[in-house]
Amino acid sequence: xxxxxxxxxxxxxxxxxxxxxxxxxxxxxxxxxxxxxxxxxxxxxxxxxxxxxxxxxxxxxxxxxxxxxxxxxxxxxxxxxxxxxxxxxxxxxxxxxxxxxxxxxxxxxxxxxxxxxxxxxxxxxxxxxxxxxxxxxxxxxxxxxxxxxxxxxxxxxxxxxxxxxxxxxxxxxxxxxxxxxxxxxxxxxxxxxxxxxxxxxxxxxxxxxxxxxxxxxxxxxxxxxxxxxxxxxxxxxxxxxxxxxxxxxxxxxxxxxxxxxxxxxxx
Numbered sequence: 001x002x003x004x005x006x007x008x009x010x011x012x013x014x015x016x017x018x019x020x021x022x023x024x025x026x027x028x029x030x031x032x033x034x035x036x037x038x039x040x041x042x043x044x045x046x047x048x049x050x051x052x053x054x055x056x057x058x059x060x061x062x063x064x065x066x067x068x069x070x071x072x073x074x075x076x077x078x079x080x081x082x083x084x085x086x087x088x089x090x091x092x093x094x095x096x097x098x099x100x101x102x103x104x105x106x107x108x109x110x111x112x113x114x115x116x117x118x119x120x121x122x123x124x125x126x127x128x129x130x131x132x133x134x135x136x137x138x139x140x141x142x143x144x145x146x147x148x149x150x151x152x153x154x155x156x157x158x159x160x161x162x163x164x165x166x167x168x169x170x171x172x173x174x175x176x177x178x179x180x181x182x183x184x185x186x187x188x189x190x191x192x193x194x195x196x197x198x199x200x201x202x203x204x205x206x207x208x209x210x211x212x213x214x215x216x217x218x219x220x221x222x223x224x225x226x227x228x229x230x231x232x233x234x235x236x237x238x239x240x241x242x243x244x245x246x247x248x249x250x251x252x253x254x255x256x257x258x259x260x261x262x263x264x265x266x267x
Contacts, residue, residue, distance in 0.1 A: 005137040005146075007057025009156045010049050013136070017160035019043040019068045022052060023060030026139050031059050036133040040064035060138025063110070063155065066130030070117045070166055072109045072174070073126040079105035081257055085125065085178070092174045094164035097153040102140040107150065110134065112163035120175045120190065120245045122182060123255040127171045130243065172245060179247050186250040193246035 006022055013020055019039045022031035030036035033056050034044055052059075065071050072093075074085045082105050089109055090096070098110035108128075119129035128134055136155055139146055172190060179187045247253070 004057040005139075006059040006061045007053045009061050009137045010053050012156035013061065013063075014043070014046065014049050016155060016158065017068075018155050019064050020049070021062045021064050021133055022056055023062045023133075023135050023138055025058050025060060027060075027141050028135055030062065030133060031056065033059070036062060036064045037131060040066050040130055040133070043068070060135055062133040062135050064133045065128040066113065066117050066119070066132070068113055068160065069134070069163070070111045070113050070171065071128040071134040072111070072171070073106070073128060074108070074124075075106045075126070076124045076257065077105065078257065082107065088177060089174055092177075093166045093170045096164060097151050097158055098155065098163060099150040100134065100136065100154075101148045101150055102135065103142050108134055110155075110163065112160055112165045114165040114167040117166070117168055117171060118192075118243055118245050120171060120247075122175060122178055122247060123253060125175070125178050127175060129171070168245075175245070175247075179249075182255040183247075183249055183253075188248045188250070190245040190247055193244055 010020055019042070020034065021036040021039050022034040023029065024031050033052050034048065063069050063071070072089050074082045074089075076082055076085070086099075086107070086109065093109075093111055096109050096111055099107055100110065101107040117127070117129040119132060120127040135147060137147060176190065179190075
């Protein structure tokens with residue numbers, strides 16, 4: 001088992017066109033050295049990647065999602081149902097050569113983003129869009145094993161340009177089908193929503209701005225900028241998804257899949 005996942009794979013993944021972020025070793029959290037939230041919108045500089053390979057080479061490596069890649073997480077505990085869900089994904093989005101597995105029988109399908117794509121959360125099925133990431137290389141915190149790539153391809157061997165491109169139209173079409181199967185008549189569509197995790201930052205914004213102004217006057221612009229960045233990462237909890245498409249559900253959001261798995265999702 002490799003220990004230096006970031007040092008081993010970062011340059012190859014970066015050269016293949018992906019944006020990358022550091023992941024805390026043995027966990028799923030984004031490491032502050034190359035943070036997920038910053039590099040979901042832009043790729044890091046090559047010199048920063050090479051520097052972090054030397055100083056934090058033992059970190060895991062993640063793919064920030066939403067701008068360069070879109071990830072569809074299929075997380076039920078039933079292998080047959082997961083395979084059925086993947087067939088539906090690929091009937092809408094096309095077949096992808098990148099299929100990553102952390103804890104079996106769960107897996108994630110990775111696509112290229114045609115446009116900025118928003119996240120969508122449903123029970124046991126997620127679209128990972130802006131403001132989150134997919135752990136690509138490292139050790140899964142539950143299994144203690146390395147993440148696996150199931151179809152003979154991985155980001156360090158396959159350029160981003162070789163992936164099928166999808167956008168919000170495809171992700172909404174897939175998740176709409178899933179939600180209608182999950183909730184039947186209780187589901188009435190998706191709406192654009194600001195994640196509640198942003199609330200602490202909004203409520204604290206006035207005091208934060210005053211503190212930043214004072215810091216700039218007393219300590220200078222660079223110090224104030226570093227403090228602002230620290231305030232943002234402390235106020236928004238790790239895992240914040242920001243702007244999302246949220247399902248409108250009448251009643252509780254919970255799901256127990258039907259026993260007739262082979263018929264799931266079919267007209």
